[in-house]
Amino acid sequence: MNRPSVLNRWDEMPQKPLFFEAARAKLLRVIAVTSGKGGVGKSNVVANLGLAWARQGLKVLLIDADLGLANLDILLGLTPKFTIKDLLSLQKTLSEVMVEGPEGLKILPASSGIPELAELDDHQRLFLLNELDHYSENLDVVLIDTGAGISRNVLFFTIAAVERIVVANNEPTSITDAYALIKILVTKYGEKRFKLLVNGLSRPQDGDLVYRALLRVTEKFLGREISLEYLGAIPHDESIAKAVLKQQPVLALFPKSLASRSFTQLARDLWKTPPPPEFGSTVKFFWRRLFHHHLKVEEMT
Ligand SMILES: Nc1ncnc2c1ncn2[C@@H]1O[C@H](COP(=O)(O)OP(=O)(O)O)[C@@H](O)[C@H]1O
Ligand SMILES: [Mg+2]
Numbered sequence: 001m002n003r004p005s006v007l008n009r010w011d012e013m014p015q016k017p018l019f020f021e022a023a024r025a026k027l028l029r030v031i032a033v034t035s036g037k038g039g040v041g042k043s044n045v046v047a048n049l050g051l052a053w054a055r056q057g058l059k060v061l062l063i064d065a066d067l068g069l070a071n072l073d074i075l076l077g078l079t080p081k082f083t084i085k086d087l088l089s090l091q092k093t094l095s096e097v098m099v100e101g102p103e104g105l106k107i108l109p110a111s112s113g114i115p116e117l118a119e120l121d122d123h124q125r126l127f128l129l130n131e132l133d134h135y136s137e138n139l140d141v142v143l144i145d146t147g148a149g150i151s152r153n154v155l156f157f158t159i160a161a162v163e164r165i166v167v168a169n170n171e172p173t174s175i176t177d178a179y180a181l182i183k184i185l186v187t188k189y190g191e192k193r194f195k196l197l198v199n200g201l202s203r204p205q206d207g208d209l210v211y212r213a214l215l216r217v218t219e220k221f222l223g224r225e226i227s228l229e230y231l232g233a234i235p236h237d238e239s240i241a242k243a244v245l246k247q248q249p250v251l252a253l254f255p256k257s258l259a260s261r262s263f264t265q266l267a268r269d270l271w272k273t274p275p276p277p278e279f280g281s282t283v284k285f286f287w288r289r290l291f292h293h294h295l296k297v298e299e300m301t
Pocket of ligand 1: 044200241
């Protein structure tokens with residue numbers, strides 16, 4: 001069983017971590033942040049993790065792929081002129097649609113109600129592929145806010161990424177929904193590796209209980225070859241809600257808060273443990289994988 005790293009020792013977290021300096025990523029890391037249930041903190045994880053990495057000099061693109069409840073732009077206090085919809089309808093190029101967030105973060109904003117990606121024709125796919133291929137050469141990491149549940153869009157973006165972070169809290173419904181999502185990803189799409197982040201806890205040790213509960217059911221029903229890695233827990237912290245109201249990531253507004261220090265620690269831990277090269281992505285790999293899997297999603301739903 002994977003043990004949590006140091007996130008349980010919130011008191012010991014350094015306030016001003018200096019990481020990433022030495023080695024800039026040679027591979028593009030592509031990480032989907034997903035959940036079974038909505039409202040568990042995905043968008044806040046994406047915004048703050050992205051900001052933590054950007055602060056360390058990494059080039060980060062956040063993709064808002066929550067096409068139902070697109071709100072990453074709102075969390076970051078941005079008012080984008082265009083969205084992924086304009087890109088997909090071939091009205092705008094990627095660089096026209098992308099907006100710059102705090103500290104150099106790049107965001108590809110979404111809008112609710114875009115046509116299903118399955119409806120893209122070959123021409124549109126090729127266009128999007130080329131746009132993203134071209135741009136991703138400047139990036140170290142892509143973080144995708146997938147939205148919640150098991151809809152086609154959520155699955156599409158989740159399987160396209162090389163790494164998958166499932167966010168849950170300690171409510172039983174969040175745990176069962178996380179399991180339902182993992183089950184589909186395993187049984188329908190053959191995914192085997194997942195990372196679990198537990199959010200919104202009053203007591204950090206409860207994260208361990210959530211992890212054990214989820215591990216127990218995945219091992220029992222999906223087999224022991226499924227890897228579920230525990231990333232740790234982000235505490236319940238009112239400064240997150242306050243920062244949301246101010247449309248800023250908590251890391252920007254309250255950098256010394258418990259939540260901010262946890263996000264920073266999470267960013268550091270994650271960066272120290274890249275996937276093995278065979279799971280990694282050269283710059284073009286992600287987008288090829290995305291479109292390859294796209295066909296799979298179409299076939300299987
Ligand atoms: N760790 C936390 N502590 C306190 N409140 C939180 C925490 N994480 C999220 N929240 C609250 O939950 C709300 C939903 O979070 P959000 O990131 O939008 O979830 P999701 O993207 O999964 O729907 C936020 O607006 C915030 O007020
Ligand atoms: Mg969200």
